[in-house]
Amino acid sequence: MEAGREVVCGGFTTVPLSESDFPGQPYSVSVLKSGYCRPQTDGSFRADGTITLITGPRTVLVDTGGPWDRDFLLRTLRERGLGPGDIDVVVGTHGHSDHVGNLSLFQTALMIVGYDVSEGDVYRPNGLAAGHAHCIDEHVSVVPSPGHTGQHVSVQVTGTSAGTVLVAGDLFECCSDEDSWRDLSMDTAVQEVSRQEALRTADVIIPGHGLPFRVLRNS
């Protein structure tokens, strides 16, 4: 269901969605918490990153919120019948504190943070830095999406009821972020390329600090 007005983003028409669950076969995607970023009158921001769960043959958590989300995250997973040990893969899209504040809860998971892929203290060679996707399986892959930070990654899930879903971290702040994303970017030219690729390939994008949005295509 659409939750807001269409906006033009990078030459594509996008529209915010109210739903947080995108069921599919074999993978479903659920937003456990939508991130936000709210300027305060004193010049500070209140911000938290989106937390997303991907369920199917593997259970994948994308971003863990800030340290203050610890109890929320444990409770929300428990409500879904999951404990920290049930999470197979944890992806931190980038190393900002509102996205990777609870990595330590998931000590048995394969950990992918930026371009680092590790199990325990064993770091695996991978192709992310060379621009290659790191496939979890044929439906779920971690893709390099640099710009917001130098080693930012997103997670692509194919085959949901909404089509291809991209859990995008801070590649996108929110559906209508044309006024804000550049201020938060380490490299706007690089991020613009990453954003265009996302807008070309994803049907739904889950941004780091706002509601999921659909990318409308005319064809």
Ligand SMILES: [Fe+2]
């Ligand atoms: Fe960030």
